[in-house]
Amino acid sequence: MKWIARVILGVVCCFASESLAEEARPAVLPESHTAPALYLPPDLKALWEKAGGSVEDLKTELNPFYLSGDFDGDGRRDYVLWARREAWTGFVVVFANGKQTRLEQDERLRFPGTTDYWYVHARHLPVNPSPAEDEAKPVPKLKGDALLFIKSEASSSLVYWNGKRFVSYWQAD
Template identity: 30%
Template sequence: MRIVIATAMFMLAGLSAAYAQPCEPSDGRSAVMLSSREVAGNRDYNEVLEGPGWTFQLKRAAHGWDVRLLDENGLDLTQMTPPLHGPNPRQLYGWHFRNADNTGPNTGDVNAPQGLRLFGFDPALTGTGGFKPSSDEGAMDQPGRGALTIEDMGLADLEPGQKARMNYLKFNVCMTWPKTDKEKQKEAAEVAAMTELSKVTPELIEMMGDCGLDYQTYQITPYLTPVELGGDFDADDAHDQAVPIIRKADDKRGLFLCRAGTWGQVVGMTGRMGAHLTPAYFDNIDWWSLHTGPAGQGAGGTPPPALKGDAILIGKEGASSVLIYWTGETYSAYWQGD
């Protein structure tokens, strides 16, 4: 048996203004709309939400599906949705739509939610191990809000005395929540990247091209900030420059170092530098800075190099860092440690 549900049937008079808002991002809140999704048979439905990294899940149950919103550790953020006892809006079960003796549609004799399912969720549950409230009071006053609408469904086990089972579901779901720290950090990084991208000026592109940067193969890309470091790498009293680049063919990261606007060299793309630095390290770095003065003692126990000029310090936040320096003939690297 297949039942088509009209959206108008689900406009409940008691819906709060929070759930009546458009499914759109607003100041300080994220939103996602999953439209016309389908699941059938004994399968689960899983969809990862870009941004917070959560997974919207319909978990297969005996009589239909259970709504879940899983954080990256698999914790269900919707677990506080009331009522905590009895039919819950997160339970999408076939018998909710049948009368008590399973001889026809539910006309009100079975107390169960119908086509619009409202649920709450709280990103703050992450790391708590699954906190459960002692009562229903205030459980729906959660920062995350979800509204699932059933568009179409199929039911089985419709014989009198049986408990109807949902075996097909077509739905849409809107979820909104306060932006997480992860999303805020990503937005800030995107803004910073856009700011740095604006600094990849035609003049900078021309200067690096004059220095030998092959734009058929490489592109200046501000995955590091600032987008340009200036110093005197070879101690000849001429101004030298460095920019972050990617290889267009595979987005491999590296650096382009230009001495005196004339002699350029790509580093980090191929081959080992120094004793330990491999090209893979460049794909994980997230900061760099100009190093002036002598090199400090590194983590490997080998004596630090005698720097001929300024060096470039590259690294990943909370991890190791590496000095890149001019030897007189080429660039090499010295591991500084954490």
């Protein structure tokens, strides 16, 4: 059986090398014709470029490097990207209307600084009371989809639009 496999492999290799002689090999495409390293949906690409961003600004160490959802509750698709802009690296929300905002941490917006995972928490899903938040703080009523930032074996935070800005509701610590 091994002998037959070696013969078949040898025959295939002979034909492959003959059919790909120098003159038969396809020409190398110039750099401008190669496939882009990142795929962005056309509407995201247009919104990102309109906001002054480029593909080179995107950070891809976190996969996926962008998420989509209706984060402000207007019924249109918004995006969140992990990007590097000037001297700043972080998450940028690009709304369907072309406006954008950075998710910069402050007293009302907290999430794990080194995020391992993130995903969209759909607005119709319940938000459970958090043992990490003050009991007096009510469970948020989502106007749009939310983002859940997770640091493995450490903490997680639900980030949502309250009608004016993004705020967070700590999920676990």
